[in-house]
């Protein structure tokens with residue numbers, strides 16, 4: 140079974156178990172979420188579900204519109220029943236790295252408004268420790284004018300290396316949906332990190348908009364496996 144099939148199995152299971160009638164659902168970003176939106180649309184049609192979908196990115200907004208789902212926002216729907224989102228890595232304590240696709244800020248805001256954050260991923264995201272499989276580092280969204288001082292401060296405090304994420308089909312850096320830059324922090328993996336404390340400290344640096352560390356947010360994770368089964372982890 141392909142990696143895409145594994146993503147699909149996890150996404151379908153999460154949608155089937157968590158999306159209920161008359162609820163407000165957060166729609167995450169990335170490649171795995173595409174399968175979740177397909178499944179939500181199938182169920183809305185088959186079961187006449189009444190849902191309002193809150194996007195976490197331009198991509199998610201497009202997916203909601205393309206599938207004919209009801210698009211909402213936090214202004215009208217500040218409380219969500221659940222948010223379904225992908226992750227770049229999930230550790231044994233359900234700490235997540237997110238933002239590989241640059242969408243961490245809106246994802247974290249939407250997840251913080253949801254009763255539950257449900258993660259959907261394939262088996263390559265399931266790790267004992269962060270950094271075990273995802274080697275691109277922890278994304279940190281920053282105000283463009285502050286990227287050099289932030290890089291220096293995080294490297295001086297924690298070590299490792301922060302790299303400005305560069306665009307692929309554009310000259311210069313990636314600019315997020317919110318007009319910011321992303322620094323990818325490859326952190327030293329020779330020691331244990333208290334990710335809650337690290338996240339709080341980095342968030343205090345002026346110019347840091349948010350980090351891709353999601354600590355104490357996810358309540359459930361579904362990992363699609365090579366054989367088509369889905370394993371689960373709860374917080």
Ligand SMILES: O=C[C@H](O)[C@H](O)[C@H](O)COP(=O)(O)O
Pocket residue numbers: 167168169170171172224225226227236237238239240241242243246
């Ligand atoms: O910025 C992107 C998001 O945090 C994604 O949810 C994350 O990168 C996982 O994406 P994918 O499902 O494509 O692996």
